[in-house]
Amino acid sequence: MILYRPVGLAELRLIAEAGYRAFPPRLSHQPIFYPVLTEEYARKIARDWNTADETSGFAGWVTRFEVEDDFARRYPVQIAGGRSHEELWVPAEELEEFNRHLVGTIEITEVYCGPKFQGDIDPATRLPLGWLRSPPTKGS
Template sequence: MSGGGETTVLWRPAGPRELDLIRESGWRRWPPISLDRLYFFPILSEDFAIGGARDWNSSGPGVRYVTRFRVETGFLRRYSTRVFGGSAAPMLWVPTKDMDEFNAHIVGLIEVVHEIR
């Protein structure tokens, strides 16, 4: 894991199962993404991540979480930033094949900053 330099704060909604896997990593890594999903989408807006946890992941009752984490800014420059659908919130499009390298550039811990029931 890398440590110095400028970082970018990112957010991402997570469900209980995904959060368990993050916890098992010592709060340092995102779990592998299914290869049928081409991209991992960290979000550049906390408000949009909260809305995503509330709306997108509403596959039934239960708890969802919003996480915050930091990644080396220089590393993130390789990924395009796009908006998803009609939203105005930018997200990074990280190919799932890059997840091991992406995780290696997380600085500090992945934190739960909101719990939505």
């Protein structure tokens, strides 16, 4: 199953540090990990919410990844607000196992920067300039 996840700067850094092969553990006030089913929905969150959020670094990245179909089916699709807002709700304590069922790597597909974002984005990697790791190429 192909899924998407909008992330802010801190979460993106942790994904990069994990070699683009795992999402970081949830914080104590985050009981669920919620990947979304469409790139459009992830784009809306990254563009409209993350870019205005200080804790996201005033920037939002859309990530795309694959999870083994059989494993993903254990999480029923949830509707969060509107019909086009489909998510899977993975309990925080199951995220480590969820990560073990990722197929390949987590890819960055888009980046959005708000007016308060500080820094520059490398157009080739979609990462902030100065980061040492670049995202893997498809299939690596």
